[in-house]
Amino acid sequence: MTTLKRRTFLSAGAAAALGTVSGIAQAKSFDPMPAQWDENFDVIVIGSGFAGLAAACEAKNQGAGNVIVLEKMRSAGGNSVINGGIMSVPGSAFQKALGIKDSLELLAEDMIREGLGYNYPEKVSAMTKAALPTYEWLVKEIGVEFVDGKVGQEGGHSVPRHVYTTNGSGSGIVSKQLEYAKKIGVPVRLRCYVEAIIRDSDGRVKGVKVRDGYRFGKPDSGKVKYLKAGKALVLCYGGFGADVNFRMKFDPKLTDKFETTNQPGATSELWREASRIGCNMIQTDWIQCGPWNSPEEKGMGIALYFAQGAAATMGIWVNTATGKRFINELANRKVRADAVINNNNKGQPCIALADQNAVDLTINQTRKGILDKQLERKVVHKFDTLEAVAAEYKIPLDELKKTIDAYNAALAKQSGDEMGRPFTKNAKPMGTGPWYCSLLSPKVHHCMGGVETNSLGQVIDISTDKPIPGLYAAGESTGGVHGAVRLGSCATMDCLVNGRIAGANAAKESAWS
Amino acid sequence: MTTLKRRTFLSAGAAAALGTVSGIAQAKSFDPMPAQWDENFDVIVIGSGFAGLAAACEAKNQGAGNVIVLEKMRSAGGNSVINGGIMSVPGSAFQKALGIKDSLELLAEDMIREGLGYNYPEKVSAMTKAALPTYEWLVKEIGVEFVDGKVGQEGGHSVPRHVYTTNGSGSGIVSKQLEYAKKIGVPVRLRCYVEAIIRDSDGRVKGVKVRDGYRFGKPDSGKVKYLKAGKALVLCYGGFGADVNFRMKFDPKLTDKFETTNQPGATSELWREASRIGCNMIQTDWIQCGPWNSPEEKGMGIALYFAQGAAATMGIWVNTATGKRFINELANRKVRADAVINNNNKGQPCIALADQNAVDLTINQTRKGILDKQLERKVVHKFDTLEAVAAEYKIPLDELKKTIDAYNAALAKQSGDEMGRPFTKNAKPMGTGPWYCSLLSPKVHHCMGGVETNSLGQVIDISTDKPIPGLYAAGESTGGVHGAVRLGSCATMDCLVNGRIAGANAAKESAWS
Known part of the structure; x- marks a missing residue:
């Protein structure tokens, strides 16, 4: 009886939702088409980060014809070019050589x-499957160089699994993507700002209105042009982390006090325009x-590679x-x-602390030369003794010593870390000076949300639940991949894998006329 | 130097955001207006729950003219009519009489x-200020009856602060609101489904397309009509908790396994239509x-009043x-x-457990007769002994006894509850049979998000950040009030306070022609 009731209830709900959707669709309004297009392309990609460049090149290679990448800033690469240059690659040869399961x-x-x-489970599954082939494509096709034999571990990962670009930055990937794009005939047009997406009365996205020669911060700059997307438009415009007003609509805590x-x-x-259409x-x-x-330091900076x-x-x-630890550092x-913000709000600054052994076993191998830069820029500070560290940051010395003793004792037993942190292979007890420190202060970093897409990278219509014809998206502009929390080294994988998927499917769209 | 750099950086960002918004606005497209309106109103309110009825009556009383409430279902009240009938009233006479600070x-x-x-801080502040006057309006103007002298405490509240309707349900409020609406000349039109919101080329919302005589679950039922909103449209359409497909877009965990x-x-x-416009x-x-x-039991049910x-x-x-407690029950x-779901997922069912003293001191006073109903419907179960409880639910008896002993010991000292739960005034040690139990199984309950509104209840445009002319909203259809987690007894307050604000301001809109 209960089962029967439930079925009736659910099917009524499902039917209503369906009816509703079809009902709304007919009331939909769309943009007027321009009197004429100023330029014609087959596939237009907005954004020149990992995802945009991957999408454009894949589209070109899959026979899309005339492909272009639009970038509003005066240089290419978006946040990708200042990214840390790490990427999750489960099952890499490096992992195997190190015996990491x-x-x-x-x-x-x-x-x-x-x-x-x-997270949307099917997106996570597709992405993890594509990670290793995408890494191999990066190395063999695009010519990206990674640090030989090194594998790192970011917070939230169960095992070390990310590779490092040799130049220690996402620019090591973007620069090679740009070279490759040039080689296969995909232009990247800088200072080209997309002011509107044109969605025609048949529901298809057919092009964009741009300001060509745009200067960032000058809204009326550049020449207005209409660019036709004969096959598809691909949205790879990234996140809105630098937009204080907009981010406060979603999370009012993230005021301008946060860099x-x-x-x-x-x-x-x-983001606004995608919602509008x-x-x-x-x-x-x-x-x-x-x-x-x-x-x-300003922005992303370089201290984080130490911390x-x-x-x-x-x-x-x-x-x-x-003088105590306050969180599992992984x-x-x-x-x-959240933990650092809470402490900072209580007027209790937090630092990252490591000794000479620690830097020698980590960044001095994976990011050669970075420590000198960090010290030179005074974002990492060097102290001969633990006493000097305590004096500088006004830390109760006895408590700090107890904290280090407890960490070393747990490390020696390989169990019982007081914060539940897994022990890193080859880690040595802390104690050998000199010591290194950086201050901690969270900064707005990544937007997990975005447009809803399906497994082909097609963007879903809010009214019909169907793909919007001619519209694709990938990377930080999409939601559902990382869920509530993106893990470090997973954005590069997301952007490259899903950029390529979106580009390949955009190329397959039939042209409208 | 750092300060200067930062200022330059921020002002560049701010200018860009501003420019962007004005740039997009000109590209906006809107709905075609109907050739003619079938019916003319000054203020149209969608939804007949707490918020919709409050908005409509307030609009009428503020001189809006011809006001109507549209309800797609065959009876009025939405989720409000099956709500538990509790409302936060900080500073009530009942609280004062009980010495609650x-x-x-x-x-x-x-x-x-x-x-x-x-939460948007200004919304929280406005709502808390209006709570007591709104309660007094409910009692004096609307004629709602509350249990005399009783104040309850829901989870997350620091002190007992909610009042109870005498009939133990939100229907105790809705029924009086409906009587009041009738008295002042605000009709509630049932089975009137809003299929589209009409937003004209000047950006103003001017009316709705409805299916009059609609039958829920039959999308093509009812007669298509266009209703003019000469002053304003107020969105009080509630949440989407019963829409499995839609809720899984935002939280994929909430599959059809969740009732x-x-x-x-x-x-x-x-929700889709609001986004579309x-x-x-x-x-x-x-x-x-x-x-x-x-x-x-199905749906909201009545076991929760015990649990x-x-x-x-x-x-x-x-x-x-x-046999152990697993969470602070408040x-x-x-x-x-989340705690119950995790246990259920591990195959470890959870129960709520109380003895005769507990029910006598709580629901037997605030919700007279409910316990008999709960027992009759077999959603709360009665046992003579703790042994019988343990046998029924396969609980390790020794552990259960230890758990109760620990609770009683902490209660006796008035400190050290193992789950950090505050002690309820007048609580007695557990131990006097008979015992009562209900099984726990979370069900989808409330949507915290919704349309962005300002403090006047005006709905904000995604492209311009300005209010959409002629459009207001209140209640569960809006976001930013409750933040990540709505506290029990705060929805009634939200809906009534913000419904009245939206209605009052809707009445003040100048008419278009």
């Missing part, structure tokens, strides 16, 4: 657990702060007021950023 | 802390499950596999629902 399922589990189950790691062009205009915007209020940034790469794996993070970014 | 600031703190700071406490009409069509949808992925529901009203305050919640709904 990993699997696609384990990566998917990590992503979904830390993403609080907000951002993002480049200044990470603003909201195309009928895209479904999902999970937009999950905006991640990077927990490892330093208040002693994360050395201190979080072979050192500790310390609350200067108490917890996910949200958990750590 | 409360303040507007304390309620705001509770809401924002449990809402994880996603809902909502009435079947709580579907997504107007250019509303900004915020915080849509915060969808709350009620932690206290029973799998032994929450008796067991969470003067009894305990127990994991049957371990934690917020999300924390508790």
Whole structure:
């Protein structure tokens, strides 16, 4: 009886939803088409980061014809070019050589657990499957160079699984993507700002209105032009981390007191425009702060490579007021950023702390030369003794010593870390000076939400639940991949894998006329 | 130097965002107006729950003229009519008589802390200020009856602060609102389904396309009509908790395995439609499950009044596999629902447990007769001994006894509850049979997100950040009030306070012609 009732109830609900959707669709209104197009393309890609360049090149290689990448800023690469240059590759040869046991399922589990189950399972599964082939494509086709034999571990991952670009930055990928794009005939047009997406009365996206020769910060600059997308438009415009007003609509805590790691062009205009033309915007209020940034430099900076790469794996993070650790330094970014923010709000600054052994075993191998730069820029500071560290940051010395003793004791037993942090292979007890420190101050880093897409990268219409004809998306502009919390080294994978999927499917669209 | 750089950076970003918005606005497209309107109104309110009825009556009283409420279902009241009939009233005479110290600031703190700071602070502040006057209006103007002298405490609240309707249901409010609406000349048109919102080329919302005589579940039923809103349209259409497909877009975990406490009409069509016409949808992925529901009945049911009203305050919640408590029974709904879901997923059912003293001191006073109904419907079960409880639910008896002893010991000292739960005034030690139990199974309950509104209840345009002329909203259809987690007894307050604000301001709109 209960079962029967339930079925009736559910089927009534399903029918209503269906009817509703078809009812709304007929009332839909769309944009007027321009009297004529100024330029004609087959596939237009908005955004020149990892995802946009991957989408455009894949579209070109799949026979899309005339492909162009539009970038509003005066240089290419968006946030990707200032990204840390790490990428999750489960099952890499490097992992195997180091005897690290990993699997696609384990990566998917990590992503979904830390993403609080907000991830779309089919997207996670598709992405993890494509990670290794995409890495091989990067190396063999695009010519990207990675640090030989090194594998790192970001917070929230169960095992070390990310590779490092040799130049220690996402620019090591973007620069090669740009060379490749040039080689295969995909132009990147800089200072070309997309002011409107044209969705015609038949529901298809057919082009964009741009300001060509746009100067960032001058809204009326550039020449207005209409560009036709004969096959498809691909949205790879990234996040809105630098847009204080817009991000506060979704998370009012993220006021202008929070800096951002993002480049200044990470603003909201195309998020608004995507919503206006009928895209479904999902999970937009999950905006991640990077927990490892330093208040002693602007933007993303370079201190994080110490705080994360050395201190979080072979050192500790310390609350200067108490001399104690306050979080699992390998917890996910949200958990750590929240913990640091709470301490900062109480007037208790936090530092990342590591000794000479720790930096020698980590960043001095994976990011050669970075430590000198960090010291030179005074974002990482060097002290001969622990006493000097305590004096500088006003840390109770006895408590700090107890904290280090406890960490060393647990490390020696390989069990019982007081914060539940897994022990990093080859980690040595802390104690050999000199010591290194950076201050911690979370900055707005990544938008987990975005347009809803299906497994082909097609963008879903809010009214009909069907793909919007001629519209694709990938990367930070999409939602549902990372769920509530993006794990470090998973954005590069997301952008490249899903950029290629979107580009390949965009190329297959039939042309309208 | 750093300060200067930062200022330059921020002002560049701000200028860009501004330019962007004005740039997009000119490209906006809108709906065609109907050739003629079938019926003319000054203010049209969609939805007949607490918010819709409050908005319509307030608009009428403020001189709006011809006001109507549209309801797609065959009876009025939406989820409000099956709501538990409790409302937060900080500073009530009942609180004072009981010596409970409360303040507007304390309620705001509770809401924002449990809402994880996603609440818009100005909305919380306005609502808490209006709570007591709204309660007095309910009693004096609308004629709602509340249980004399009784004040209750829901999870996440620091102190007992909610009043109870005498009939133990939101229907005790809705029925009086309906009488009042009739008295002042505000008709409620049932089976009138809004298929489209008409937003004209000047950007103003001017009316709706409806199906009059609609039958829920039959999308093509009813007669198509165009209704003119000469002053304003007010969106009080509620949440989408019953729409499995739509809710899974935002939180993929909430599959059809989760039942809902909502009435079947709580579907997504107007959420989609609001987005289509250019509303900004915020915080849509915060969808709350009620932690206290029973799998032994459909929908909201009545077992929750035992699980929450008796067991969470003067009894305990127990994991049957371990015999132990597993959560602060007065934690917020999300924390508790997540804990129960995790246990259920591990195959460890949870129960709410209370003894005769507990029910006598709680629901037997505030909801007279409910316990008999709960027992009759077999959603609360009665046992003579603790041994019988343990046998029925396969609980390790020794562990269960230890758990109760620990609770009683902490209660006796008035400190050290193992789950950090505050002690309820006058609570007695557990131990006097008979015992009462209900099974726990979270059900989808409340959508925290919705359209962005300002403090006047005006709906904000995604492209321009300005109010959409002629469009207002209140209640569950709006976001930013409750943040990540709505506290129990705050929805009634939200709907009534913000419904009245939206209605009053809608009445003040100048008429278009």
